[in-house]
Amino acid sequence: MSPGTPWDLVVIGGGITGAGIARDAARRGLRVLLLEKGDFASGTSSRSGKLVHGGLRYLKHLHLGMVWESCRERDLLARAVAPHLLRPVRFHLPHYSWSRTPGWVVGFGLCLYDLLSRFRAPRARAVSAEALLNEAPGLDPQKLRGGHSYSDCACLDFRLVIDTLLDAQDHGAQIRNYTEVTRISFVEDGVTVQYSGESVGARAVVNASGAWADSVLSRSGSPERFGLRNSRGVHLVFRKRDLPLRSAFALENPADGRSIYAVPWEDYVLVGTSDLPHGDPDQVTVTREETGYLLEVLARYFPRLSRNDVHASYAGVRPLIGSDSSVKEEKLSRDHEMRVDPRGLLSITGGKLTTFRRMAEEAVDALAKEFFPHRKLAPCTTRAPLPTKKWPDAERLTDEDLERLVRVERVRHLEDLLCRRLPTFLFTADRGRAAAPGLATRLGRLLSWTEETMGAETRRYLALLEADEREPS
Numbered sequence: 001m002s003p004g005t006p007w008d009l010v011v012i013g014g015g016i017t018g019a020g021i022a023r024d025a026a027r028r029g030l031r032v033l034l035l036e037k038g039d040f041a042s043g044t045s046s047r048s049g050k051l052v053h054g055g056l057r058y059l060k061h062l063h064l065g066m067v068w069e070s071c072r073e074r075d076l077l078a079r080a081v082a083p084h085l086l087r088p089v090r091f092h093l094p095h096y097s098w099s100r101t102p103g104w105v106v107g108f109g110l111c112l113y114d115l116l117s118r119f120r121a122p123r124a125r126a127v128s129a130e131a132l133l134n135e136a137p138g139l140d141p142q143k144l145r146g147g148h149s150y151s152d153c154a155c156l157d158f159r160l161v162i163d164t165l166l167d168a169q170d171h172g173a174q175i176r177n178y179t180e181v182t183r184i185s186f187v188e189d190g191v192t193v194q195y196s197g198e199s200v201g202a203r204a205v206v207n208a209s210g211a212w213a214d215s216v217l218s219r220s221g222s223p224e225r226f227g228l229r230n231s232r233g234v235h236l237v238f239r240k241r242d243l244p245l246r247s248a249f250a251l252e253n254p255a256d257g258r259s260i261y262a263v264p265w266e267d268y269v270l271v272g273t274s275d276l277p278h279g280d281p282d283q284v285t286v287t288r289e290e291t292g293y294l295l296e297v298l299a300r301y302f303p304r305l306s307r308n309d310v311h312a313s314y315a316g317v318r319p320l321i322g323s324d325s326s327v328k329e330e331k332l333s334r335d336h337e338m339r340v341d342p343r344g345l346l347s348i349t350g351g352k353l354t355t356f357r358r359m360a361e362e363a364v365d366a367l368a369k370e371f372f373p374h375r376k377l378a379p380c381t382t383r384a385p386l387p388t389k390k391w392p393d394a395e396r397l398t399d400e401d402l403e404r405l406v407r408v409e410r411v412r413h414l415e416d417l418l419c420r421r422l423p424t425f426l427f428t429a430d431r432g433r434a435a436a437p438g439l440a441t442r443l444g445r446l447l448s449w450t451e452e453t454m455g456a457e458t459r460r461y462l463a464l465l466e467a468d469e470r471e472p473s
């Protein structure tokens with residue numbers, strides 16, 4: 001480590017895990033630099049199911065500790081940390097004569113879910129077939145027996161990341177996107193981190209690179225690995241007029257017993273997800289197989305829905321931990337794992353969007369103990385509220401808004417703005433098509449782009465839309 005190095009900590013990864021750790025470390029008094037190889041939240045943290053939940057489906061696999069912890073985190077985030085981002089969602093579970101899980105088992109599971117939630121969320125209850133048809137007018141009424149309802153929360157995942165990073169920045173952290181860490185070297189009193197032709201010294205490094213955690217570990221020369229079993233999940237977006245839902249639905253696939261969720265987002269409905277083994281997290285696309293799987297489950301409940309009704313889609317990679325290859329992805333625990341190399345490296349991966357606060361608390365406590373034992377750091381700050389920032393629709397952004405988005409939220413490409421600062425890409429009618437050229441010109445003025453770059457940025461965004469709207473292969 002070079003003398004007078006400005007950083008105590010370099011955090012690798014600008015997803016929710018890295019953002020949460022950078023925020024708490026900066027608030028406790030450490031000098032933090034966060035490096036993200038793409039845009040912030042461009043990894044898994046913008047491709048989740050956007051639920052902040054206990055995880056009813058994990059009850060089935062008896063991951064009781066994780067469900068209990070997730071329910072507690074959900075309530076903390078909703079009440080104290082991010083009430084501006086979390087909204088309560090009421091889920092309905094329809095029960096048919098052909099359903100795989102008996103109604104009484106569902107009822108019992110929901111009682112347990114309420115118990116693990118410590119009855120903090122509105123209680124689960126049985127509902128009639130009429131009530132279900134009222135919530136979902138397109139639901140197949142044939143052989144519908146009734147069902148249950150229960151409560152969880154939803155949250156725009158990428159905004160949770162950005163708002164967390166903004167708070168880290170407000171407390172002195174420096175955050176850089178489009179900066180890939182290529183090497184971590186251990187030196188006498190810390191580490192040297194190389195990125196984009198530069199290098200910087202720090203007392204310690206946090207590897208919070210999610211599905212890339214083993215690849216980042218290999219860049220440190222350490223033989224340590226998590227042995228990640230990455231798994232891919234796909235989501236589809238429908239217009240509410242094609243899939244009219246007044247509340248969310250959890251739909252069990254009678255063929256394999258898995259449940260998929262359908263959650264309304266203003267004029268849209270988000271449906272997911274699948275769970276299949278995946279290799280390289282840099283190469284992730286929606287496949288025909290997974291789209292077909294989700295449509296097949298939907299068709300059991302909403303027979304009028306077709307492939308042509310898909311408005312948008314995306315795929316993401318879960319960093320799952322589990323060495324037993326005989327256990328299927330969906331049964332693997334969503335717990336996180338942390339490894340500390342006393343030479344100056346803490347690696348943390350796994351977990352859920354929902355549990356990011358707890359992961360940050362654990363990681364920064366461990367960093368303080370291991371690498372800063374003589375520094376008087378403030379106690380954990382992860383329960384403090386996040387700053388609130390609400391942007392207008394893309395078409396209504398003023399020059400002042402755009403200037404702030406570039407300067408403070410570090411928008412560097414048109415795609416950053418429309419996919420990961422605003423929900424334009426997923427949840428608007430024309431998905432930003434009309435606004436793209438004008439926004440590219442205005443961003444170009446702020447970022448000193450040439451005319452050619454402005455054109456290229458627009459074309460790149462439109463190509464992204466086109467690729468998404470093409471039939472998956």
Ligand SMILES: Cc1cc2nc3c(=O)[nH]c(=O)nc-3n(C[C@H](O)[C@H](O)[C@H](O)COP(=O)(O)OP(=O)(O)OC[C@H]3O[C@@H](n4cnc5c(N)ncnc54)[C@H](O)[C@@H]3O)c2cc1C
Pocket residue numbers: 012013014015016017018035036037038039040041042043044045046047048049050051052053179180181182208209210211212216231232233234273315316317318319349350351352353354355
């Ligand atoms: C389909 C799906 C649905 C999900 N649904 C939910 C849900 O509803 N609720 C929930 O709680 N959780 C959900 N999850 C889990 C949740 O999304 C993840 O646990 C979480 O987003 C992981 O965050 P992360 O920061 O660890 O990883 P990421 O968000 O992937 O962040 C890691 C970052 O590290 C960066 N990086 C990698 N290598 C380098 C390098 N060398 N230099 C610099 N940066 C680097 C990557 O670019 C990436 O942005 C879901 C996951 C998937 C895949």
